[in-house]
Amino acid sequence: MSNPPRKIVVIGGSAAGPKAASKARRLDEHASITLIQKEADLSMASCGYPYYVGGVFDDRNQLICTPAGIVRDPVFFDKAKRIDALTRTEAIAIDRAAKTVACKHLPTGEIRTIPYDKLVIATGASPLYPQVPGNTLDGIQTLHKIGDADALRTLRDQGQVRRAVVVGGGLIGFEVCEALHLAGIHTTVIEKTASILPFLDPDLAKLIEVYVRGNGADIITDNGVAAFLGENGQLTGVKLDNGTELPCDLAVVAVGVRPNVGLAREAGLAIGELGGIEVNEYMQTSDSDVYAAGDCVECKSLITGAKVRAPYGDLANLQGRVIGQNLIEEGSARFPGVTHTGICKIFDYTVGFTGMSTQSAHAAGFTDIETATVSGLDIPPYMQGKLMISKMLADRKTGRVLGFQSIGPGDVSKRVATVATAIRGQLTIDDLANADLPYAPPYSLALDHVIVAAHVLENKLLGRVRGVSAAEVKQRVDKGADCFLLDTRTPQEFEDMRLGIGETLVPVGALRDRLGELPEDKDKEIIIYCHSALRGYEAAAMLEARGWRNVKIMEGGIVAWPYPREK
Structure with missing residues (x-):
């Protein structure tokens, strides 16, 4: 006599939930799988919302369809995967003793109870919202749901918005800024802290700030929104903490998200100190028959071992896949943790990061660290190479790579991916300095940008350069x-x-013949720079060999200088 089919219920139909359900189906053709989704759409490519708003593509269905162009709706899930996808249906209660989920069909109000053997919670997160006067005015939006993308795209197409503010200077904030700018809308980004893009060190963030302003958008830092201003229920402007009033027709709030854990908390599942659902490496909650994944959970940092929140779509999919396998083959798949890797496009620049910044490393207790900032091309100049400015971070005692940040129009993604893998493997600067990476002029320099960064950092760790x-x-x-x-x-x-x-000015080629123009005091601080710091390094070696004892190089060279210049 055969066993009855497994009963699997998945709450949440964005990223982690459908991935878990689909993986479980591939491993068990006979399982009963139900997917409960509050929204009307399923498997939304939420990271694509800014590009839809900005007009990079016009077909909304591309956000919810397969690579073959098939819309992932309930019919698709039924026919292709034999998954019962209940859209516009909200899970309202979990009874762990009875192993049931109560859910409500929102259009009709009908309530039904669905039994489970294994349950998956993928309830995501909700956008944070400034609790200030005027925050209910029409014209204030977020970009969290596909309906938000629809609304912003409509405003773009109508062409009636002339001025907008984006509240929040993180990844999403700047993706929205670019989307609005592409629509011809004058946009100002408002960031409450002193520096935009908080995952970057301030020196690189400052370069992005200068670049964004050069593209016609405004940035206000160290200032939050004190109130939204309006007339007749419609947004007309914002008032900042310092009293400045900015007129605007639209405000997009992008200040972060809060995990949706109400359902899990009411069911008695453990919630972590950071506000997410606690899970182990198998993505099991405090109830071994209940799994959780995506923006609603806490996971582990692979660098520090501490609990962190990492609300990224790629991680949600990875976690969902682990759950899907464990639903059928319990304990066979693990999600060990994250290195905090991310990337975004800001106009023609790419901004990428992995691991820790200097600030986060210090906050985590890494007190003896070294950094190196380098600038250079992604491929040779004769192949029309493009600039990248990067910063690498390592632990002085062990040489272990702790972080990497890279910005510029060059191929940042490849370099961030390389270092992310190095951090995942706990590699050292010495490992990266001798890495066997692919080289051909269309793809890289003979010494790749990452290897150059490792060489500079190695020289600093060995005391060869300051x-x-x-x-x-x-x-x-x-x-x-x-x-x-x-x-x-x-x-x-x-x-x-x-x-x-x-x-x-003393060109490096003339330096040996013009040493008399340098300070006679061999202890006087000399700071050397050039375009990208390579000639500066060579000059420093010359001077130190001739007795100057306080020679330093401005890292990254002139291209890393974010302040006014003379022309």
Whole structure:
């Protein structure tokens, strides 16, 4: 006599839920699988919302269809996967003792109870919303659901919005900024903290800030929204913490998300200190028959071992796949944790990161760290290479790679992926410095950008070079510090553009013959720079070999200088 089919219920139809259900079906053709989804749509590609709003593509169905162009609706799930997908249906209660889920069909109000052997909670997260006066005015939106994308796309197509503000200077905020800018809407990003893109160190974030302003958008930092202003129920502007009032027709709020854990909490499942559902490496909750995944859970940092929240679509899919396998083959799949890797497009720049920033490393207790900032092309200049500026972070004692940030129009994605894998494998700077990466001129330099970053960081760890950031140089200049600034570029480069900070030009090729122009005091601080720091490194080696003892290089060179320049 055969066993009755497994009864699997999945709550949540965005990313993790459908992935878990689909994986379970592939492993068990006979299981009874029910998918409960509050929204009308299923398996939405939410990371594509800004590009739909911005007009990169026009067919909304591309957000909810398979690579073959088939819309993932209940009929698709029934015919292709034999999954009973209940849309516009809200799970309202979990009875763990009876092993049932009560759900409500929203159009009719009909309530039904569905039994389960195994349950998956993938309830996602909800956008945070400023609790300030005027926050119920028409014209204030988020970009969290596909309905939000529909509404913003309609506003774009109608062309009636002239000025917009984006509240929040993170990933989503800048993706929305670009989408609105593409629609011809003047946009201002408002960030409450002192620096945009909080996963970047401030020096790289400052470069993005300058770049965004150069593309016609405004950025206000260190200032939050104190109130939304309006007339007759319609948004007309925002008031900032410092009292400034900005007129606008539209405000898009992108200040983060809060895990949707109400259903799990009411069912008595353990909730972590960060507000997400607690799960183990098998994605099981405190009830071994109940799994959870996606934006509603907490997971583990592979760098520190601490609990973290990581609301990213790719991780939701990975976690859903692990659950789907464990639903059928319990304990056979693990989700070990995350390195916090992300990427976004801001106009023609890519912004990518993996692992820890300097600030987060210090906060996590890594007190002895070293960083290296490098700039260079992704491929050779004769192949029309594009610029990247990157920062690599390592633990001084072990040499272990802790983080990497990269920005620019070059192929940032490839480099971030390389370092993300290195962090996952707990590799050291020495490992990366000798990495066997693919090389051909259409794809890379002979020494890839990541390897160059590792070489610079290795030199710093070994004491062969001392670096100083552009921000530190600016601070020295502003304070009138007694230092000698040496520009080692060519005269033509100097004529085309200079920093205008009292620098002395001595091209690196002429330096050995012009040492008399340098300070006689061999202990005087000398800061050297060039376009990207390579010539600066060579010049520093020359000077140190001739007895100068306080020579430093401005890391990243002039391209990493986020302040005004002279032309």
